[in-house]
Amino acid sequence: MLKKKFFKTKSEAEVTFEFSRDDIKSVELAGEFNEWHPRKMNYVKKDKVFRTKVRLPKDSTFRFKYLLDGETWENDYKADAYVPNTFGTEDSVVTTRKSA
Numbered sequence: 224m225l226k227k228k229f230f231k232t233k234s235e236a237e238v239t240f241e242f243s244r245d246d247i248k249s250v251e252l253a254g255e256f257n258e259w260h261p262r263k264m265n266y267v268k269k270d271k272v273f274r275t276k277v278r279l280p281k282d283s284t285f286r287f288k289y290l291l292d293g294e295t296w297e298n299d300y301k302a303d304a305y306v307p308n309t310f311g312t313e314d315s316v317v318t319t320r321k322s323a
């Protein structure tokens with residue numbers, strides 16, 4: 224799930240990425256915004272969710288995916304959109320526009 228926070232005085236948005244599934248032990252976030260280098264997401268026991276925040280430029284669109292347990296790629300179940308990739312699957316998309 225994606226949560227977005229927009230700043231009036233900055234040209235960026237803070238995007239909170241969240242992923243929850245009972246059968247996994249670790250989640251990493253990778254996308255165009257970090258050159259597809261997986262970044263570990265913290266597990267929040269109280270909410271039973273993996274979560275991380277990333278600041279991204281406003282009015283931009285980025286592809287991303289989650290890496291589960293270091294071996295399986297998964298899309299965000301509530302991404303802004305999905306687009307085909309060169310591997311024959313789809314990537315999740317996050318858009319940093321207030322209307323998205």
